[in-house]
Amino acid sequence: MAKRKQDEPTRVFEAEALGHLDALYAMALRLTRDERDAEDLVQDALVKAFRFRSSYQPDTNIKAWLFKILTRTFYNQVRKAKNIRKLETEAETGWHYERFISSASSSGLATEDLLLDAISSERLREAIDELPDDFRTVVVLCDVHGFSYKEIAEIVDCPVGTVMSRLYRSRRQLQKKLHDYAVERGLVPALAPPLGSAPEAPSASPATDLEAYRRQRQVEK
């Protein structure tokens, strides 16, 4: 198809949007877990972005704006296709990484370092892909694309507290999954429960409020 002559604002918009294409495609890949679907998702999102480019507020984060359109488009399509991923039941009990970290392995290396060294990028990617959609989304937005909690909250349209909670739980879930995997393959020693310990209590509930931290500190002053 011959490239049609474009007017200036279109050209500028296209240049800006295409500058973020790699990041958008990477995000689309994590969301859809399929190359062709990812391409279609990026295309749909960019067409929408173009059509509603006048709603973009200048001097705000255009990358976050594009990511928001991409994410919303994905979730709309998922809802339509009734392809809702069943939420994995979280096995939160029993995962006490504090205990895990306080143990020492026989080689003298900290067990947590053994775990981190034992896990390959491929295995970690698989584990991320196995997360439920909304867990996977926040982890990738935060740890891969570096968005702030506030930006993530805008992109996925939920309160900051929910973002914090999802991040906390998804990271814990990943850690537990990888730990179990590593123990299964003998890559790290299994941990015996501490002697005389009480039955497993549920792990600490996630923090959802940064203000609470500040208030707590004020109280202590």
Added chain:
Amino acid sequence: MDCQEVHKFVHAYLDGEFAEEDRVAFAAHLANCKPCSRIARFEERFKEKLRASEPQASAPARLRARIEGVLAQAAQQQRGGARRRWWTWRLVPALAAAGVIGALGVTLGGREKRADPQTLAEQSVRWHRRQLPLDVTDSHGDAIRRFFRDKVPFAVRLPRLANPNAKLVGARLTQLRGHEAVYLTYQVGAQRVSVFVVDPRALSGGQDSRIQWRGVHGYNVGTYVSDGTGYAVTSEMDRRRLVRLISHE
């Protein structure tokens, strides 16, 4: 502050969500508490592993071509007459129902506030995005240097870029934070990279040769000094690739 609190907020701390005062207090606890510092170190390493696990997926060339075609079509439709207009507007209720339109009107404030005066990073991003006409288009560094010889009070030393495919497109005279600067624009594959060559005094890092990074509006800006010349490199390219591009030591 007890360790239980620290465990709860360690993610927020590592994700850079704390204000300076709280961050300092948190770091002080970590410095004095071995178990907590081990946890923080583990979480930090885990976070880094998450980031590093992401493959450097470049969008396939065919996708780029598709997007360009589709945007051209969309532009055509919007410019079209009344006959075509009804087709575009028909999408509006559907998109509104899908919750997209209402959402799009929301401002994404993020962390960046418009501060007066603008920081060097913000100014760099502004210039990078404006894509203003160039004073000189030439892919040869010598020609660029000669062009600016009598126009700026410093030697325009081009940055050493690691990628042989980085093509110098041209340059323009500009200013950054009141200092005269030369704006160079490069094409690296499908992405643009702007390099501002400036007096090192315009940069806040002093004579630091290490690259200082800032994220502004989704763009990455790296500033550093090399051989007495200051550089500010701006691109939408992800930080890892940008680091590789300009690392010359």
